[in-house]
Amino acid sequence: MSSLAHESTKPEGVFEQFETLDQQQDTYMIGMWAFLVTEVMFFGVLFLAYAVYRWKYQSIFYEVHNELDLLKGGINTVILLTSSLTMALAVRFAQLNDKRGQLRMLGATLCGAFGFLVVKSLEYSAKFQHHHFPGPDFRWEDPTVPASVAQLFFSLYFAATGLHGVHVIIGILVISSLAILVARDHPLVKGDYIPTEMIGLYWHFVDLVWIFLFPLFYLIPK
Secondary structure, eight states, rough: OOOHHHHHTOOOOOTTTOHHHHHHHHHHHHHHHHHHHHHHHHHHHHHHHHHHHHHHHHHHHHHHHTOOOOOHHHHHHHHHHOOOOOOOOHHHHTTTHHHOOOOOOOHHHHHHHHHHHHHHHHHHHHHHHOOSSSOOOOOOOTSSSSSHHHHHHHHHHHHHHHHHHHHHHHHHHHHHOOOOOOOHOOTTTTTHHHHHHHHHHHHHHHHHHHHHHHHHHHOOOO
Protein backbone atom coordinates (compact mmCIF):
# COMPACT_ATOMS: atom_id res chain seq x y z
CA MET A 1 0.00 0.00 0.00
CA SER A 2 2.82 2.39 0.84
CA SER A 3 4.39 1.74 -2.55
CA LEU A 4 1.12 2.56 -4.31
CA ALA A 5 0.77 5.70 -2.28
CA HIS A 6 4.28 6.72 -3.20
CA GLU A 7 3.54 6.16 -6.90
CA SER A 8 0.39 8.27 -6.69
CA THR A 9 2.34 11.27 -5.43
CA LYS A 10 4.41 11.48 -8.62
CA PRO A 11 3.62 14.45 -10.86
CA GLU A 12 1.73 13.81 -14.08
CA GLY A 13 4.02 12.78 -16.92
CA VAL A 14 6.77 11.34 -14.72
CA PHE A 15 7.64 7.78 -15.69
CA GLU A 16 8.07 4.94 -13.24
CA GLN A 17 11.87 4.97 -13.16
CA PHE A 18 12.05 8.64 -12.12
CA GLU A 19 11.16 10.38 -8.88
CA THR A 20 10.57 13.92 -10.15
CA LEU A 21 9.98 15.70 -13.44
CA ASP A 22 13.29 17.57 -13.10
CA GLN A 23 15.16 14.30 -12.66
CA GLN A 24 13.46 12.87 -15.73
CA GLN A 25 14.25 15.89 -17.87
CA ASP A 26 17.86 16.09 -16.67
CA THR A 27 18.34 12.44 -17.59
CA TYR A 28 16.99 13.04 -21.08
CA MET A 29 19.25 16.04 -21.63
CA ILE A 30 22.39 14.34 -20.30
CA GLY A 31 21.72 11.35 -22.55
CA MET A 32 21.28 13.56 -25.60
CA TRP A 33 24.43 15.58 -24.91
CA ALA A 34 26.41 12.37 -24.39
CA PHE A 35 25.14 11.15 -27.76
CA LEU A 36 26.12 14.42 -29.44
CA VAL A 37 29.63 14.19 -27.97
CA THR A 38 30.06 10.77 -29.61
CA GLU A 39 28.84 12.28 -32.88
CA VAL A 40 31.43 15.05 -32.61
CA MET A 41 34.17 12.44 -32.20
CA PHE A 42 32.72 10.50 -35.15
CA PHE A 43 32.91 13.49 -37.49
CA GLY A 44 36.17 14.58 -35.86
CA VAL A 45 38.02 11.71 -37.53
CA LEU A 46 36.95 12.95 -40.96
CA PHE A 47 37.86 16.54 -40.11
CA LEU A 48 41.28 15.39 -38.92
CA ALA A 49 41.90 13.46 -42.15
CA TYR A 50 40.80 16.49 -44.13
CA ALA A 51 43.14 18.78 -42.16
CA VAL A 52 46.15 16.52 -42.75
CA TYR A 53 45.62 16.19 -46.52
CA ARG A 54 44.60 19.82 -46.91
CA TRP A 55 47.87 20.85 -45.25
CA LYS A 56 49.84 18.48 -47.49
CA TYR A 57 48.09 19.35 -50.77
CA GLN A 58 46.94 22.92 -50.20
CA SER A 59 47.35 24.21 -53.78
CA ILE A 60 45.95 21.04 -55.35
CA PHE A 61 42.91 21.01 -53.08
CA TYR A 62 42.28 24.60 -54.11
CA GLU A 63 42.27 23.65 -57.80
CA VAL A 64 40.04 20.61 -57.30
CA HIS A 65 37.53 22.41 -55.09
CA ASN A 66 36.67 24.64 -58.07
CA GLU A 67 34.73 21.65 -59.44
CA LEU A 68 32.22 21.97 -56.62
CA ASP A 69 29.04 23.95 -57.17
CA LEU A 70 29.35 26.97 -54.86
CA LEU A 71 25.81 28.16 -55.66
CA LYS A 72 24.18 24.87 -54.65
CA GLY A 73 26.34 24.69 -51.55
CA GLY A 74 25.31 28.23 -50.62
CA ILE A 75 21.64 27.46 -51.21
CA ASN A 76 21.88 24.43 -48.94
CA THR A 77 23.55 26.55 -46.28
CA VAL A 78 20.65 29.01 -46.34
CA ILE A 79 18.15 26.13 -46.27
CA LEU A 80 19.73 24.52 -43.21
CA LEU A 81 20.10 27.80 -41.34
CA THR A 82 16.41 28.50 -41.97
CA SER A 83 15.43 25.01 -40.84
CA SER A 84 17.46 25.52 -37.67
CA LEU A 85 15.37 28.64 -36.97
CA THR A 86 12.08 26.81 -37.58
CA MET A 87 13.21 23.97 -35.30
CA ALA A 88 14.00 26.48 -32.55
CA LEU A 89 10.53 27.98 -33.02
CA ALA A 90 9.02 24.48 -32.78
CA VAL A 91 10.68 24.10 -29.38
CA ARG A 92 9.33 27.49 -28.32
CA PHE A 93 5.79 26.59 -29.40
CA ALA A 94 6.12 23.29 -27.52
CA GLN A 95 7.07 25.23 -24.39
CA LEU A 96 3.99 27.42 -24.88
CA ASN A 97 1.88 24.29 -25.40
CA ASP A 98 0.85 25.63 -28.83
CA LYS A 99 0.23 22.42 -30.74
CA ARG A 100 -0.71 24.08 -34.03
CA GLY A 101 2.33 26.35 -34.06
CA GLN A 102 4.60 23.45 -33.12
CA LEU A 103 3.29 21.32 -35.98
CA ARG A 104 3.70 24.17 -38.46
CA MET A 105 7.32 24.70 -37.49
CA LEU A 106 8.07 20.97 -37.54
CA GLY A 107 6.55 20.84 -41.03
CA ALA A 108 8.69 23.78 -42.14
CA THR A 109 11.79 22.07 -40.76
CA LEU A 110 10.94 18.91 -42.69
CA CYS A 111 10.52 20.96 -45.87
CA GLY A 112 13.99 22.38 -45.32
CA ALA A 113 15.45 18.92 -44.76
CA PHE A 114 13.88 17.55 -47.94
CA GLY A 115 14.96 20.65 -49.83
CA PHE A 116 18.54 20.13 -48.69
CA LEU A 117 18.50 16.54 -49.94
CA VAL A 118 17.04 17.56 -53.31
CA VAL A 119 19.75 20.17 -53.88
CA LYS A 120 22.46 17.78 -52.72
CA SER A 121 21.17 15.01 -55.00
CA LEU A 122 21.36 17.41 -57.96
CA GLU A 123 24.93 18.23 -57.02
CA TYR A 124 25.83 14.58 -56.62
CA SER A 125 24.31 13.68 -59.99
CA ALA A 126 26.57 16.21 -61.71
CA LYS A 127 29.60 14.62 -60.05
CA PHE A 128 28.56 11.19 -61.27
CA GLN A 129 28.05 12.53 -64.81
CA HIS A 130 31.57 13.95 -64.81
CA HIS A 131 32.98 10.72 -63.32
CA HIS A 132 34.20 12.49 -60.20
CA PHE A 133 32.97 9.80 -57.85
CA PRO A 134 35.97 7.93 -56.37
CA GLY A 135 36.43 4.46 -57.77
CA PRO A 136 37.47 2.60 -60.94
CA ASP A 137 35.44 4.97 -63.15
CA PHE A 138 37.00 8.12 -61.74
CA ARG A 139 38.28 10.52 -64.41
CA TRP A 140 40.33 13.68 -64.12
CA GLU A 141 41.10 15.78 -67.18
CA ASP A 142 43.39 18.48 -65.75
CA PRO A 143 47.03 17.37 -66.38
CA THR A 144 48.36 19.93 -63.89
CA VAL A 145 46.64 18.17 -60.99
CA PRO A 146 47.48 14.54 -60.11
CA ALA A 147 44.40 12.36 -60.55
CA SER A 148 45.22 10.47 -57.35
CA VAL A 149 45.10 13.64 -55.25
CA ALA A 150 41.94 14.83 -57.01
CA GLN A 151 40.34 11.49 -56.19
CA LEU A 152 41.49 11.87 -52.58
CA PHE A 153 39.73 15.23 -52.36
CA PHE A 154 36.49 13.79 -53.71
CA SER A 155 36.82 10.78 -51.40
CA LEU A 156 36.87 13.13 -48.42
CA TYR A 157 34.07 15.22 -49.93
CA PHE A 158 31.72 12.30 -50.50
CA ALA A 159 32.58 10.68 -47.17
CA ALA A 160 31.90 13.85 -45.17
CA THR A 161 28.88 15.14 -47.06
CA GLY A 162 27.45 11.63 -47.49
CA LEU A 163 27.68 10.95 -43.76
CA HIS A 164 26.08 14.31 -43.13
CA GLY A 165 23.31 13.41 -45.59
CA VAL A 166 22.63 10.22 -43.64
CA HIS A 167 22.19 12.33 -40.51
CA VAL A 168 19.76 14.58 -42.39
CA ILE A 169 17.70 11.51 -43.34
CA ILE A 170 17.71 10.35 -39.71
CA GLY A 171 16.59 13.85 -38.75
CA ILE A 172 13.68 13.59 -41.17
CA LEU A 173 12.61 10.30 -39.60
CA VAL A 174 12.75 11.51 -36.00
CA ILE A 175 11.11 14.88 -36.74
CA SER A 176 8.34 13.13 -38.68
CA SER A 177 7.81 10.71 -35.79
CA LEU A 178 7.68 13.62 -33.36
CA ALA A 179 5.12 15.44 -35.52
CA ILE A 180 2.91 12.35 -35.62
CA LEU A 181 3.10 11.97 -31.83
CA VAL A 182 2.26 15.65 -31.33
CA ALA A 183 -0.65 15.47 -33.77
CA ARG A 184 -2.05 12.46 -31.90
CA ASP A 185 -1.54 14.00 -28.43
CA HIS A 186 0.57 11.03 -27.44
CA PRO A 187 1.41 10.89 -23.70
CA LEU A 188 5.14 10.88 -24.53
CA VAL A 189 4.95 14.43 -25.84
CA LYS A 190 1.68 15.92 -24.59
CA GLY A 191 2.46 18.80 -22.27
CA ASP A 192 6.18 18.00 -22.38
CA TYR A 193 8.53 20.08 -24.53
CA ILE A 194 11.68 18.10 -23.67
CA PRO A 195 11.33 15.55 -26.53
CA THR A 196 11.04 18.44 -28.99
CA GLU A 197 14.04 20.16 -27.44
CA MET A 198 16.15 17.00 -27.64
CA ILE A 199 15.33 16.47 -31.30
CA GLY A 200 16.00 20.17 -31.81
CA LEU A 201 19.48 19.72 -30.34
CA TYR A 202 20.13 16.91 -32.79
CA TRP A 203 18.97 19.03 -35.73
CA HIS A 204 21.09 21.99 -34.64
CA PHE A 205 24.06 19.63 -34.54
CA VAL A 206 23.34 18.50 -38.11
CA ASP A 207 23.18 22.14 -39.18
CA LEU A 208 26.41 22.94 -37.33
CA VAL A 209 28.28 20.15 -39.09
CA TRP A 210 27.27 21.60 -42.44
CA ILE A 211 28.43 25.06 -41.32
CA PHE A 212 31.90 23.50 -41.01
CA LEU A 213 31.68 21.42 -44.20
CA PHE A 214 30.62 24.31 -46.42
CA PRO A 215 33.71 26.51 -45.94
CA LEU A 216 36.12 23.57 -45.68
CA PHE A 217 35.17 22.21 -49.10
CA TYR A 218 33.52 25.07 -50.99
CA LEU A 219 35.42 28.16 -49.77
CA ILE A 220 39.04 27.04 -49.90
CA PRO A 221 41.26 30.14 -50.23
CA LYS A 222 43.95 30.27 -52.88
